[in-house]
Amino acid sequence: MFSSASSLSRLTDVFRSGRGGTDEAWSREAERALLLVREFEAQGSGWFWQTDRTGKLVYLSEKVARLFDHPDRPALGSELTDLFQIDSENPDSARTLGFHLNSRTAFANYSVHAIGQAGERWWSISGRPVTDAMGRFLGFAGNGSDLSEQRRSEAEITRLALFDSLTGLANRQRMRLSLDQILSDQHSYRTTALLLLDLDRFKAVNDTLGHQSGDALLNQVAQRLSRSVGDDGLVGRLGGDEFQVILPNEGNRDRISTLARRIIDSLSQPYSVSGSAITIGCSIGAAIAPDDGSDSETLIRNADLALYAAKGDGRGVHRFYLPEMLAGAQSRKQLEDDLREALRADQFHVVYQPVVSTEAAQIVGFEALLRWDHPKRGMISPVEFIPIAEDCGLIESIGEWVLRTACRDAANWPGNVRMAVNVSPIQFANPALPALVTNVLASTGLAPARLELEITESVFVEDSDAAEHRFRTLKALGVRLALDDFGTGYSSLGYLKKAPFDKIKIDQSFVRGAAVPGNRNAAIIRAIVMLADTLGMETTAEGLEVQDEIDLIRxxxxxxxxxxxxxxxxxxxxxxxxxxxxxxxxxxGYRISRSPRVRMLRWARLSIGGEAGDVRIRNISRTGAMVDGIEFPDGAEGTDVLIELLENRMFPAKLRWAKDGRAGLQFEASFDLAQLSAQSAKRRIESEG
Incomplete structure (x- = not known):
């Protein structure tokens, strides 16, 4: 076994022959040296080692030797290379210990670990050859220090730098480094899929239950996501409620779709957080390298565009990147720049749609509607630019301009004519809205009772106490409140209980087709009217276009x-x-109602004979739809297809005609268009999450 005293004695014997002077002087000097060595070894992390001319250890500090000593193989007498192995990943350790010992050259600060114990304990060692007065080689002498704690600290720093502190998943930096590494492998032409995930309605959880509950929910989401992906890919959290999945060597759209649906289904199951049952959703955008991008920046951008499309198609779905999405994003960016210029250059104007008394058929008010006459593109639909204005923060400035313009015009009309102005959820959430309304009424001279603010159900996504306070403040000013698009959202009856509305506006999705025989919309309208009468509210039926609808509504x-x-x-x-x-x-207009058609532009999945792809729906009615983005071969008329009209719901149809990339589909069964309106309303509500 190891003996500190005996090894130090042998160390003295080895070097004594190389020194001059008397034995007494040498003994005194050696004792002082040994005292200092023992003190250093006992108090610090450093230690010493010594070999003879044959390379065998003649001295090794006791605290290190104790780790290597075995009854049948003591540390002393072993070669240094029998105990330590150099860190091959250290760029400063290009040459092995054996090389230096054999060539008798010095080395410094080499990272080593015990042979067979990589990663458990690390040391830094240095050494130099020792010669006597005659220049004869006597062996090596050196020192070492324990690097284990330093290595652990460095590992923790690395972990914090590359892993999300809340969920333990890879963070944005590690995900980017991993994606860069995969895509930069020039020797591999394999595909790689990238999924970007965004949680639906998560903001509402933070706002209502607090950030601590939000963090707990994110941890559960991370666990479910990791289980869903398993060993197929790397899962990371980018921040907030954004997650990312890298799927190396995966390019099969069917398998990716299966995984995406599994993820959405898993994350959409109820959670239990702080004693509350919470249900959220998930939208996913997917891009596949190299077709959708051969570098990280391009691939991430395109996956983000696909995610934007998934949110636009109702959330709770997944979408693959298509080149048209990039063109759409570039168009939106240009439109955003043009919007800023439009507000500055006075390119907007307001038009007014009559609100007519059902019994007298006379105008009793108008609704103010914003219009934009673009200098190059002509008239641009509000459906196209209002969402962009909301996203880029212009909606409040535009909304104030509309309110002032409408009230100024209405002030010149007869005193019994009301003016209805739409208030966006973003405007309503601003505590300064009542002050703005007060200022506008005072500056234009319009009587408060003549102003009707139209508010959609999505305003209730924000904190209910704040919303109720805003309602009370506005009513105290004397203005009227109308609930717009009634029936297209959720918990409408609850909203009527909370807010002091003067009017309910019945959404046009219930009005159109109500006069068509067999349509159920008339029964829904009757129920809404009875409810409004009971609560002392007026009702406005929106979107009438056919004369026989007038008699029905009356x-x-x-x-x-x-x-x-x-x-x-x-x-x-x-x-x-x-x-x-x-x-x-x-x-x-028309005297008799016909099956209404709804124009739209949205992506949908189309399946033919087990093969699936993405198409765009151009318009839709109860009996069929027109789509584009797919070429059918000649003679394909009559082919059975499946089309995704609602999220994750495929409807059977037949191909009736196909020409120039467009096709007409006839549904196997009548489709209720009201479901599309309900889906759109759900989108608007969830977009606040």
């Missing part, structure tokens, strides 16, 4: 009508002229 008891049947939106001058003429309005 019979169902609606107090007001709004729609093209009584005139399209008009400029302020024309509105003033129509008011001056007075008298009942004459309806226009």
């Amino acid at each position: 019979d169902l008891g609606c107090s007001h009508i709004q729609g093209y049947v009584y005139g399209k939106p008009m400029r302020a001058e024309e509105a003033a002229r129509r008011l001056k003429e007075g008298g009942p309005l004459q309806p226009s």
